[in-house]
Amino acid sequence: MDTTDRNIINSLQGGFPLSERPYAEAAAKLGLTEDELIQRLDGLLEKGALTRFAPMYHAERLGGALTLAAMKIPPPEFERVAGIVNGFPEVAHNYAREHEFNMWFVLATETPARINEVIGEIEKATGYAVYNMPKLEEFFVGLRFEA
Numbered sequence: 001m002d003t004t005d006r007n008i009i010n011s012l013q014g015g016f017p018l019s020e021r022p023y024a025e026a027a028a029k030l031g032l033t034e035d036e037l038i039q040r041l042d043g044l045l046e047k048g049a050l051t052r053f054a055p056m057y058h059a060e061r062l063g064g065a066l067t068l069a070a071m072k073i074p075p076p077e078f079e080r081v082a083g084i085v086n087g088f089p090e091v092a093h094n095y096a097r098e099h100e101f102n103m104w105f106v107l108a109t110e111t112p113a114r115i116n117e118v119i120g121e122i123e124k125a126t127g128y129a130v131y132n133m134p135k136l137e138e139f140f141v142g143l144r145f146e147a
Helices: 003-012 022-030 034-047 075-086 112-126
Strands: 065-071 091-096 103-109 131-133
Touching: 003 022, 003 034, 022 034, 065 112, 075 091, 075 103, 075 112, 103 112, 112 131
Parallel strands: none
Antiparallel strands: 065 103, 065 131, 091 103
């Protein structure tokens, strides 16, 4: 990753323009062309330096729902169950943890009712209980990662 890639990552974490040509606008602020910016973002994604470049939406404000979920999976079963869980389009951010609850993931659904439906579907598909931990209060942390 060179200085330009670092500048792209550090700059775009603070927001992305909402305009007719957002890539061109962001590129101009970075001293790049629109095509250069898009090519560099594609390269960062291909190399795995970025895992995702997309907007983050406030699901509840759009009528949807989010929840944190956890599972207790025996180590020999972990990869198999993770494959099943990750196959659900509503699942994001699936992480292994060294704890009794060793699989943690976020569910994002189009409707609040769909949360419990997906939990039931995951339980049926895996044979393991899903522990639903909906947020009780929201805090904005403003997390940034300097490249």
